[in-house]
Amino acid sequence: MAKEMLKGNIAIAEAAIRAGVEAYFGYPITPQTELLEHMSKRMVELDRVFLQAESEVAAINMVYGAACTGVRVMTSSSSPGFSLMQEGLSYIAGSELPCVVVDVMRGGPGLGNILPSQGDYFQITRSAGHGDYHPIVLAPASVQEAVDLTALAFDLADQYRHIVIIAADGLIGQMMEPAELPPMQPVATDRPNWALTGAKDRKPNSIVSFYLKAEEEEAFNLKIQARLHEIQKTEQRFVEYYTDDCELLVIGYGSSGRIALSAVQTARENGMKVGLFRPLTLWPFPEKRLSELADEVGACLVVEMSAGQMIEDVRLATGGQIPVGFYGRMGGVIPMPDEILQAIQTHCRQLSQNCEGIPTPLERVNS
Amino acid sequence: MAKEMLKGNIAIAEAAIRAGVEAYFGYPITPQTELLEHMSKRMVELDRVFLQAESEVAAINMVYGAACTGVRVMTSSSSPGFSLMQEGLSYIAGSELPCVVVDVMRGGPGLGNILPSQGDYFQITRSAGHGDYHPIVLAPASVQEAVDLTALAFDLADQYRHIVIIAADGLIGQMMEPAELPPMQPVATDRPNWALTGAKDRKPNSIVSFYLKAEEEEAFNLKIQARLHEIQKTEQRFVEYYTDDCELLVIGYGSSGRIALSAVQTARENGMKVGLFRPLTLWPFPEKRLSELADEVGACLVVEMSAGQMIEDVRLATGGQIPVGFYGRMGGVIPMPDEILQAIQTHCRQLSQNCEGIPTPLERVNS
Amino acid sequence: MMTTTINEASTLVFERPDSLATCNTNYCPGCTHGVAHRLLAEAIDELGLREQTILVSPVGCSVFSYQYFQTDGCVAAHGRAPAMATGIKRVQPDKMVITYQGDGDLASIGMAEIVHAAARGENITTIFVNNAIYGMTGGQMAPTSLPGQKTTSSPLGRNTIMTGYPVRMSELLSTLDGASYIVRRSLHDVANIRKAKKAILTALKVQMNGKGFSMVELLSSCPTNWGLEPVEALHWIETNMIPAFPLGDYKVNEDVRSL
Amino acid sequence: MMTTTINEASTLVFERPDSLATCNTNYCPGCTHGVAHRLLAEAIDELGLREQTILVSPVGCSVFSYQYFQTDGCVAAHGRAPAMATGIKRVQPDKMVITYQGDGDLASIGMAEIVHAAARGENITTIFVNNAIYGMTGGQMAPTSLPGQKTTSSPLGRNTIMTGYPVRMSELLSTLDGASYIVRRSLHDVANIRKAKKAILTALKVQMNGKGFSMVELLSSCPTNWGLEPVEALHWIETNMIPAFPLGDYKVNEDVRSL
Amino acid sequence: MQTEIIFAGFGGQGIMFAGQVLAYAGMDAGLESTWIPSYGPEMRGGTANCCVVLADRPIGSPVVRHPQVAVVFNNPSFEKYESNVAPGGLLVYNASLITLSPTRDNIEFLPIPASAIADELGNMRLTNMVMLGAAITARPILGLDDVKRALEEHLPARRRDLLQSNFVALERGMECLLNPVPAR
Amino acid sequence: MQTEIIFAGFGGQGIMFAGQVLAYAGMDAGLESTWIPSYGPEMRGGTANCCVVLADRPIGSPVVRHPQVAVVFNNPSFEKYESNVAPGGLLVYNASLITLSPTRDNIEFLPIPASAIADELGNMRLTNMVMLGAAITARPILGLDDVKRALEEHLPARRRDLLQSNFVALERGMECLLNPVPAR
Amino acid sequence: MTKGTIFIDQERCKGCSLCAAVCPQEVIAMQDDRLNHKGYHPASLNEADAHCTGCGVCALICPDVCITVYREAPVKAARAAVTC
Amino acid sequence: MTKGTIFIDQERCKGCSLCAAVCPQEVIAMQDDRLNHKGYHPASLNEADAHCTGCGVCALICPDVCITVYREAPVKAARAAVTC
Numbered sequence A, B: 001m002a003k004e005m006l007k008g009n010i011a012i013a014e015a016a017i018r019a020g021v022e023a024y025f026g027y028p029i030t031p032q033t034e035l036l037e038h039m040s041k042r043m044v045e046l047d048r049v050f051l052q053a054e055s056e057v058a059a060i061n062m063v064y065g066a067a068c069t070g071v072r073v074m075t076s077s078s079s080p081g082f083s084l085m086q087e088g089l090s091y092i093a094g095s096e097l098p099c100v101v102v103d104v105m106r107g108g109p110g111l112g113n114i115l116p117s118q119g120d121y122f123q124i125t126r127s128a129g130h131g132d133y134h135p136i137v138l139a140p141a142s143v144q145e146a147v148d149l150t151a152l153a154f155d156l157a158d159q160y161r162h163i164v165i166i167a168a169d170g171l172i173g174q175m176m177e178p179a180e181l182p183p184m185q186p187v188a189t190d191r192p193n194w195a196l197t198g199a200k201d202r203k204p205n206s207i208v209s210f211y212l213k214a215e216e217e218e219a220f221n222l223k224i225q226a227r228l229h230e231i232q233k234t235e236q237r238f239v240e241y242y243t244d245d246c247e248l249l250v251i252g253y254g255s256s257g258r259i260a261l262s263a264v265q266t267a268r269e270n271g272m273k274v275g276l277f278r279p280l281t282l283w284p285f286p287e288k289r290l291s292e293l294a295d296e297v298g299a300c301l302v303v304e305m306s307a308g309q310m311i312e313d314v315r316l317a318t319g320g321q322i323p324v325g326f327y328g329r330m331g332g333v334i335p336m337p338d339e340i341l342q343a344i345q346t347h348c349r350q351l352s353q354n355c356e357g358i359p360t361p362l363e364r365v366n367s
Numbered sequence C, D: 001m002m003t004t005t006i007n008e009a010s011t012l013v014f015e016r017p018d019s020l021a022t023c024n025t026n027y028c029p030g031c032t033h034g035v036a037h038r039l040l041a042e043a044i045d046e047l048g049l050r051e052q053t054i055l056v057s058p059v060g061c062s063v064f065s066y067q068y069f070q071t072d073g074c075v076a077a078h079g080r081a082p083a084m085a086t087g088i089k090r091v092q093p094d095k096m097v098i099t100y101q102g103d104g105d106l107a108s109i110g111m112a113e114i115v116h117a118a119a120r121g122e123n124i125t126t127i128f129v130n131n132a133i134y135g136m137t138g139g140q141m142a143p144t145s146l147p148g149q150k151t152t153s154s155p156l157g158r159n160t161i162m163t164g165y166p167v168r169m170s171e172l173l174s175t176l177d178g179a180s181y182i183v184r185r186s187l188h189d190v191a192n193i194r195k196a197k198k199a200i201l202t203a204l205k206v207q208m209n210g211k212g213f214s215m216v217e218l219l220s221s222c223p224t225n226w227g228l229e230p231v232e233a234l235h236w237i238e239t240n241m242i243p244a245f246p247l248g249d250y251k252v253n254e255d256v257r258s259l
Numbered sequence E, F: 001m002q003t004e005i006i007f008a009g010f011g012g013q014g015i016m017f018a019g020q021v022l023a024y025a026g027m028d029a030g031l032e033s034t035w036i037p038s039y040g041p042e043m044r045g046g047t048a049n050c051c052v053v054l055a056d057r058p059i060g061s062p063v064v065r066h067p068q069v070a071v072v073f074n075n076p077s078f079e080k081y082e083s084n085v086a087p088g089g090l091l092v093y094n095a096s097l098i099t100l101s102p103t104r105d106n107i108e109f110l111p112i113p114a115s116a117i118a119d120e121l122g123n124m125r126l127t128n129m130v131m132l133g134a135a136i137t138a139r140p141i142l143g144l145d146d147v148k149r150a151l152e153e154h155l156p157a158r159r160r161d162l163l164q165s166n167f168v169a170l171e172r173g174m175e176c177l178l179n180p181v182p183a184r
Numbered sequence G, H: 001m002t003k004g005t006i007f008i009d010q011e012r013c014k015g016c017s018l019c020a021a022v023c024p025q026e027v028i029a030m031q032d033d034r035l036n037h038k039g040y041h042p043a044s045l046n047e048a049d050a051h052c053t054g055c056g057v058c059a060l061i062c063p064d065v066c067i068t069v070y071r072e073a074p075v076k077a078a079r080a081a082v083t084c
């Protein structure tokens, strides 16, 4: 299919439809709303399930129900709405069900504003609700990547019977960019054997997220942990640029990774040995490759649209080997290539002198 | 006052009352319910505000409202209910309001069970809702400590106009233990100048959590970050045992820290050079002292009632200097002193050989 | 041993319904949750629905109910059964989806979800077991608790000035056009148990015929948290609950009457 | 320039109420949110309540309303204004606490909070601006949208089979004993605007006298998302909304009539 | 020194109270003392049990897997805890209700006709004190007087009238050890 | 090479569409191309604007603080963007509506009587195409044909009938540069 | 009067005594002297007097569905009577 | 018929024309030829014919409270008339 100018929100919706999503439940919230609106049109056309829920709490629990039947199901929201889904997400994880959730992040905390942000990183990667688990998290940096990762999201969700979250932001959601959509996949007709389809010619199935006996709950948790371990081993994804001979490694995901690339390119043109590492999976965080790179580079600079959240994963992955600098903007302010370039220059300078001079994230944001 | 046998949940409630809490809003959930029940009796006796909300969502938003008036206000719940409070917490943080929230953690994810757990560490310390902030988190390991930290919680909340979360668990909440309650504090009568008390003889006050202009939202976020920075500098709290000459440092908070102490004591009796580091503040995490200790000890062993969450803070604080082992139980299983002792022995053995042998947390839980 | 008590001419006139699992329930002695279960199981059997039924259990004393029925089942988050049921029903309109909910679950935390399921005319059936208290968590006040009722969170009795009056869900939901069949019944004696059974049969038929949202509210006992003997508890329903929650048909759409 | 048009004998007979801030609003041309604001401000002035009023704004087009009133104010999380107002009122019973909410806010995500505030007889006043759509987010369907109404999330018109029928909040809340004063008015013409003003005055008096929960539902226009000129939009209220949302007094307790 | 005692039986048999009295007595005697109910899945089932730990240094876990002493009031509890008691430990059981017989040989069994005695004393609700009296006598956990004092100070007002009969029950429990029922 | 163009004016003036046409034209001409609306606080206020970036290599940020070209349709937008345009940049403005006069001297100003021309053409909704025609002529962003082709391929069906008049509008905009109105 | 009998699963019985309370013939008694394995005093049919009519109301009120009812009567009539 | 007049804050006006639509005297016109700073065509009183009665209904419907009304009449009566 040819490329078309597609708005990120709509691209994700259409990509989900082509990946065979059978049910969508959501609630309007800027800057995500076009996704829901596209679903309201297309899902009805295709005679699939679209329902505007009364709230995000209801939406995620409708997703929970639909997921129990073994179909591909999805919801989408933005930061405050995502916060309301925390309990439901934990239940879905506790029931080993596949589903895809899109968070088009906006400025926070609180009502904040409707502008692009990456302030939900912790909430998405660490704790989508209470209890021990991590959802799989995919972070697109372009409309095309949003399309591609949406298809991947459904496959991973089914493969691991796990939640997959697409961590986008207002920039990816609102911009139009040329992208190519995949062909329409047929909707799967068979249902997994664990699905709630009525106990016909088989024992009753039940799907619950509780084990009142401690030993059973622990056994279940160990099972989940084993699965997460497996995912960590096999699903770390990332893109790297100019990393073969770089002294400073810039690290950013999604929009900030994309913008950082411009800065890195300019830096290269000015002869600075700078590379870019852009995680595609935020969980599992691509720590293997990053720790390898840490042996090769002198320092890294994390760029986020937040006060510094992914930076913790970077520090864990690089394990104190190299100094980790930070450049972050918050509350809907988008870090511009020239600002990032400046940060790169400062760090390169400090590299040539002593690394210790690099300010800690908090100092950085406060300065 | 003399010591009495007090149940953790009730001790926290009574301590809050004596700290001058003027309003309590909550919703029943095991293993926290006695706290709410005690409030339903005592707050009414004292002619203060008690209200059983229709849900945790309502409860946290009632807290939000009461906090706007500048009074000391509190709610309490357990893991699933705490998940439902995420949006409200983010709004409260975004409005710079003081309040105290108790999470008596239970087994998860999902409905899980009602037994003790520490599986909410990430959710509590990293992301009580969307956006960039951390609540102050206090972790009591005994009923007496629960009493003392509850009083502290209200003071810190007022001092920093920030959320303070008491991270307890079913063990602390349900057990009875001798403890001494502080004398009754008088309820503060004056209201802060920012409070919503009616615009009489002054300009109208407003309390909101949004700044539609990116620059304003960023400015606000920087203000919050500056405050968090201040808190990180001044409020790191912890207790340490046998750390003057130890080779293996055990690290645990709350119940697991308390139980670990028994194991450490036995280890000492068997001549092993083992110490215990027990964080009282989970955020800010007592990284300063821990990184000092990291220079002195050969390795550390993190004990949690989870798959390993605080261990990330330990690894960040010790910055790869020393191997970090892990012993965790999940889903309501309580790690017993003898098990921890075993883990200590294994690690000491490995210390005397090579440290690399220490299994990673995930390997550990999976084995 | 059975046979000893039965002579040749005897015929079996009452036994456990097939849809009811054989395991013991976790309910307290005399708790009429058990009666509600049996009635629902009988109705499912009589309509031959066992193999196409999906039961959505709540969080509450009936959290285990999914185990007590020989049907597919799941447990919703507290109060969200109607949303979960909606998700199940929308992708499988040919299945029978039933939520079983307590009063704390449905009338307190789950208010928005039940109102909107009814407003949408969601084609599901709700069995609403109203015992005027939070049973599972140890007897706290529910929105349905009666004025003056002593509970562990209203130790001096429910104070209407501070906490208002009992929420009457059947009346409330009857204001919604999407609701097709909303009735209240009681489980306090055999005559009423018979009526309750008929209502459950009708509610299921409403769903079978795609007529929209149906709910049967059942006044039920909680001897444990009411602090009464099982027999006294049944009297308490009759003398205290029924006046506050009048029995009757609150909404029966035209096209449902025929069923 | 004013003076030129006014001769000596003239007296000022209408001006901006004091409680209304002088800044411009962010509302679209012809949006009757502005009228609702003015009426509320006038009522606050006439009852001399400005200095003791705390306004709880919603998330919706009226999210800025706290700026438009010369009173203390805050913005609740979407749908939670009644809970936030409850928190404020319980610790300051002597203050006037008013929530201002849209239909998406109050009737969709905030259903549980408004129902329970009413059930508790919470002594607060709610101004419920029903424009049958989600204005701020760009015109999606609300629970109050009319059958067949085209919105950005019901592009073919609201399908009652899939999404049910409009939720009538005044009727629904009137089933609750805790609710003292529940009326529906319209802002589509001057006569009705006058009636709306009277209702708002009464509602505030209910709170002043500690009589419990009061709500005035106002049928309001959204020219922008209805795709109509402001004048047409007022006609649309009259011809389409009023039949679906009949104007009238739905609950007026005995002890309120006297006010 | 640390002693762990589990009390287990049906709800309504005064299990929780017996444990609390012991815990109070421990505190008053200057020991570290913890009490924790088991509030697991059993909750609804009608069985109740609690765990008391007394020690002369800070108590790590108030919960124990293998208590030194188990005081059990009914068959299900007998089954559950016979296997849990630590080797060399003690199982005190209510011989009036418990029909099962001991199977382990590495722990001590102490059958007490507690319900019978309580019945004799005219109040079945005294069963728990009879059992407690026996337990503290069989193992020198605390002196009878410590327990009596605890009762005196902590018995809820509405139960005050029962103080004396509680004392008697404790004593009768103690006396059982003079002529124990042989373990079958 | 990277060019950033901002279109700004009142809602209903075809701002968004003008930007999209340019973005489409860029894509069809084989350039990297992004379009993003400003959806900030203004949303309700009635003003609308969008940003188009065209480049020959991957575009980092679709949002820019200092565009090279600003195409503004009304006074508020003139005020806002005059100061934002990058030094050496261009400000194309609708002289028929905009009463303000330029204040900066390090950018180029191009006043276009766009509304007047559209009025002449008998359809005010063509204003945006007049402005676009002028913009692409003043700066060699893309050829007129690229833009025409984009219009042809992407003009929504319901607007098809307007295709020719859109073309004319583009041309009229272009012609303005032959005899520009002197910047006051 | 039709003659009938019931069978009570005494291990399932929780001794709530509702059946005894509703039996019109008053032929159900609680066994206060014996506990079942679950620890309850189960109900039992007073076999001595054979006044049980098989009316089934005990079964209809039993929350734990412990009771099976038999009746000396043609099946159809019988079912009709007890099924509710 | 009482004589009155109104003052319209034209910079506040959003040109919704509701006032013009409701004026019984039809003395309010929209200025299609001019935009205010906010970009709207403001309403204005047709000063030419002085038929404004000061009835105030324009003010009562104006969503942006742009209109102040004056009337040649004793204050009390006047207020009573317009305040709603």
Ligand SMILES: Cc1ncc(C[n+]2csc(CCOP(=O)(O)OP(=O)(O)O)c2C)c(N)n1
Binding pocket: B027, B028, B029, B030, B056, B080, B081, B084, C059, C060, C061, C062, C078, C101, C102, C103, C104, C105, C106, C129, C131, C133, C134, C135, C136, C137, C142
């Ligand atoms: C989010 C959340 N909040 C609270 C609880 C605790 N909880 C479990 S059941 C229940 C109420 C049960 O009462 P009801 O719904 O009336 O059912 P019943 O036990 O009376 O049959 C509560 C509050 C929970 N599990 N999850």
Ligand SMILES: Cc1ncc(C[n+]2csc(CCOP(=O)(O)OP(=O)(O)O)c2C)c(N)n1
Binding pocket: A027, A028, A029, A030, A056, A080, A081, A084, D059, D060, D061, D062, D078, D101, D102, D103, D104, D105, D106, D129, D131, D133, D134, D135, D136, D137, D142
């Ligand atoms: C939790 C959450 N979900 C969704 C939103 C997005 N949102 C903002 S306003 C609104 C609805 C506004 O509609 P209504 O309440 O009818 O007010 P109106 O704008 O029509 O006056 C929504 C869905 C949000 N801010 N927070």
Ligand code: SF4
Binding pocket: C026, C027, C028, C030, C031, C032, C033, C061, C131, C135, C136, C221, C222, C223, C224, C225, E044
């Ligand atoms: S607590 Fe009440 S509702 Fe729950 S099982 Fe026992 S009696 Fe039934």
Ligand code: SF4
Binding pocket: D026, D027, D028, D031, D032, D033, D061, D131, D135, D136, D221, D222, D223, D224, D225, F044
């Ligand atoms: S969008 Fe609708 S409701 Fe919102 S301000 Fe505009 S007209 Fe009013």
Ligand code: SF4
Binding pocket: G004, G005, G006, G022, G023, G024, G025, G026, G027, G028, G045, G051, G052, G053, G054, G055, G056, G057, G058, G059, G069
């Ligand atoms: S069947 Fe009827 S008569 Fe026989 S025991 Fe039961 S209730 Fe009594």
Ligand code: SF4
Binding pocket: C030, G008, G012, G013, G014, G015, G016, G017, G018, G019, G020, G042, G043, G061, G062, G063, G064, G065, G066, G067
């Ligand atoms: S009703 Fe059932 S459970 Fe109750 S006593 Fe009779 S047989 Fe036993």
Ligand code: SF4
Binding pocket: H004, H005, H006, H022, H023, H024, H025, H026, H027, H028, H045, H051, H052, H053, H054, H055, H056, H057, H058, H059, H069
């Ligand atoms: S006051 Fe009355 S007459 Fe005068 S302009 Fe207004 S509406 Fe017309």
Ligand code: SF4
Binding pocket: D030, H008, H012, H013, H014, H015, H016, H017, H018, H019, H020, H042, H043, H061, H062, H063, H064, H065, H066, H067
């Ligand atoms: S009603 Fe008000 S805003 Fe509308 S046109 Fe008249 S004066 Fe202007």
Ligand SMILES: [Mg+2]
Binding pocket: C102, C103, C104, C129, C130, C131, C132, C133, C134, C135, C142
């Ligand atoms: Mg209940």
Ligand SMILES: [Mg+2]
Binding pocket: D102, D103, D104, D129, D130, D131, D132, D133, D134, D135, D142
């Ligand atoms: Mg609306």
